[in-house]
Amino acid sequence: MLSYDYKNALEVGEISFEDISRVDFTNAYSKLMEKLDNGVVGFREAIYDESLDKYESLNGYKNVVVVGMGGSILGTMAIYYAISPFNNNAYFIDNSDPEKTLSILKKVDLNESIIYIISKSGNTLETLVNYYLIKKRIEKLNSFKGKVVFITNGGKLKREADKNNYDTFSIPENVPGRFSVFTAVGLAPLCSLGIDISKILKGAREMDKICQNEDILKNPALLNGVIHYLYDKRGKDISVIMSYVESLRYFGGWYKQLIGESLGKNGNGITPLLSIGAKDQHSLLQLYMDGKKDKIITFIVAKKYRLDEEIEFEDINDEKISCKYSDIIKHQQKATEIALTNNGVPNVRITLDEINEMAMGALLYMYEMQVGFMGELYNINAYNQPAVEEEKKICWRLIKQP
Numbered sequence: 019m020l021s022y023d024y025k026n027a028l029e030v031g032e033i034s035f036e037d038i039s040r041v042d043f044t045n046a047y048s049k050l051m052e053k054l055d056n057g058v059v060g061f062r063e064a065i066y067d068e069s070l071d072k073y074e075s076l077n078g079y080k081n082v083v084v085v086g087m088g089g090s091i092l093g094t095m096a097i098y099y100a101i102s103p104f105n106n107n108a109y110f111i112d113n114s115d116p117e118k119t120l121s122i123l124k125k126v127d128l129n130e131s132i133i134y135i136i137s138k139s140g141n142t143l144e145t146l147v148n149y150y151l152i153k154k155r156i157e158k159l160n161s162f163k164g165k166v167v168f169i170t171n172g173g174k175l176k177r178e179a180d181k182n183n184y185d186t187f188s189i190p191e192n193v194p195g196r197f198s199v200f201t202a203v204g205l206a207p208l209c210s211l212g213i214d215i216s217k218i219l220k221g222a223r224e225m226d227k228i229c230q231n232e233d234i235l236k237n238p239a240l241l242n243g244v245i246h247y248l249y250d251k252r253g254k255d256i257s258v259i260m261s262y263v264e265s266l267r268y269f270g271g272w273y274k275q276l277i278g279e280s281l282g283k284n285g286n287g288i289t290p291l292l293s294i295g296a297k298d299q300h301s302l303l304q305l306y307m308d309g310k311k312d313k314i315i316t317f318i319v320a321k322k323y324r325l326d327e328e329i330e331f332e333d334i335n336d337e338k339i340s341c342k343y344s345d346i347i348k349h350q351q352k353a354t355e356i357a358l359t360n361n362g363v364p365n366v367r368i369t370l371d372e373i374n375e376m377a378m379g380a381l382l383y384m385y386e387m388q389v390g391f392m393g394e395l396y397n398i399n400a401y402n403q404p405a406v407e408e409e410k411k412i413c414w415r416l417i418k419q420p
Contacts, residue, residue: 019224019380022238023367024245026359027314033248033364043234043244046394050387051230059401060192061386064200065222065379072187073202073209079132079165082210083122085111085148086136086203088279090169092272093199094207097378101213103265108211114144119151128155129163134207138189138198140173143413149175169202194401196275197386200379214375221379229387239387242316242366246388247395249314249364250288257288258306261318262295262351263373269318273385280389280400296350303354307361315358315365318381319351322372 028034054062084091091112098108109122109131133152137145156162168179168186179186187202189195198204200222205215231237234244246257257277259270270292277290293302295317306313323344330340358365370377393400 019221019371019377020384021369022242023369024241026355027245027249027364027366029359030362030364032252032254032362033245037248038234038241038244041244041248041395043240043391043395044232046243046391047232047237047240049394050390053390057192059194059197059390060190061194061197061200061390062226064190064193064198065219065226065383067201067219070205070209070216070219073206073215076132076165076167076206076210077212079130079210081107081109081126081131082207083109083111083126083128083131083133083152084136084207085134085145085152087112087142087144088275089195089198090136090138090142090145090203092196092268092275093382094204096266096269096272096382097199097204097208097213097218097375098211099268100263100265100373100378101375102211105211111148112144114147119148123151123155128152129159131164132210133164133166134169134210135166135175135179136169136203136207137173137175138171138195138203140170140175140177142175143410143417146174149178167206169206196272196279197401199272199382217375218379221376221381222383223379224376225380225383225387229384238368239384240391242384243388243391243395245364245366246288246314247392254312254314254364255288256291256313258291258293258313258315259318260293260295260298260315260354262347263318263320263323263370264294265373266318267292267294269378269381272382276385276389279403279406281392281396281398283396283398283405286396286398295354296347299350299354306358306363311362313363315363317351317355317365317367318370319348319367320370320373324373 053059057063084094091110095110109126111119111122135145135149166184168175168184169189170176170179171188187206189198189201189203193201200219209215229237229239234241259273274290277288281287306315326342326344329343330338332338355365389400
């Protein structure tokens with residue numbers, strides 16, 4: 019499924035096992051487990067939901083249109099594009115950029131589509147506006163043969179769903195949006211997209227068992243959280259995900275929200291960034307190697323690529339080389355890892371056996387648990403986002419101005 023290697027984080031010499039042992043991670047572990055056991059936070063409970071039959075009626079549509087923002091859509095995009103990078107019957111409307119949204123609505127046939135409108139509050143501005151754009155187009159059709167599904171708990175969108183008798187799913191109140199990919203928020207559209215959601219949950223459950231381990235060296239979520247916490251305290255507060263599987267690009271978007279909104283509070287937090295190997299070796303590696311030493315790198319690699327073949331080519335000295343195509347990117351990653359370590363840049367590595375449903379379920383769940391542990395280490399509430407409310411209020415006021 020996946021493995022975690024932390025040795026280079028210690029190899030560079032800035033932190034040691036003694037430093038790790040001095041962190042009160044036992045208390046952080048106990049506090050998070052208490053919150054999960056008591057239902058204060060519900061993202062673990064969500065992965066043990068056995069009632070998947072409710073999503074079966076959502077299959078059979080040529081196109082799947084998902085409308086949402088942030089936690090209402092990023093997890094779905096991360097899993098879909100990781101598992102189905104070569105398909106294109108999914109349309110994600112996740113912004114208020116007119117060019118993007120209107121170009122999608124221009125080419126998609128709504129009569130052949132299932133359309134998801136997702137907002138936990140039911141009042142998300144962008145989701146509300148994009149829904150009304152779709153509603154206007156549906157009303158112009160002689161007869162709408164597609165399907166509209168709302169995933170919301172209240173607000174204007176819940177009233178709209180009730181008024182029009184649309185199918186509606188709710189989200190557990192104790193599951194924050196950015197942790198909700200294992201609820202209907204992610205499972206319903208992923209089911210429509212042909213993803214085996216039972217395997218996603220199976221992967222998350224397997225990772226949950228691992229994350230129950232009180233031995234920090236056998237608990238990758240806890241250990242990775244402590245390592246990032248220690249490096250943050252030493253001025254390395256930029257966390258770079260460097261994936262050598264390009265289909266994980268959208269995982270980076272989900273990761274950025276999870277880290278940014280959860281931990282960026284009370285002057286705390288680490289800044290999440292995404293790089294894609296090997297291409298960013300030709301743009302950002304110079305910065306990582308020789309720029310400010312304020313970063314910790316997480317490599318994500320795959321043992322097996324879904325497409326591969328034997329290749330032959332000549333090197334710069336006209337010597338013939340025969341290998342698998344995937345050997346090239348694997349060696350590029352390893353070379354980058356060695357070079358960064360030699361230059362004192364801390365790094366860890368997550369290795370996925372293969373990119374599939376179980377691996378993605380495990381990967382996303384591991385990071386949810388890591389953020390939960392880190393919230394306890396920082397002594398903050400990792401499950402709210404109070405600072406963003408100011409912008410929302412200002413924006414609504416500006417929109418309503420004449």
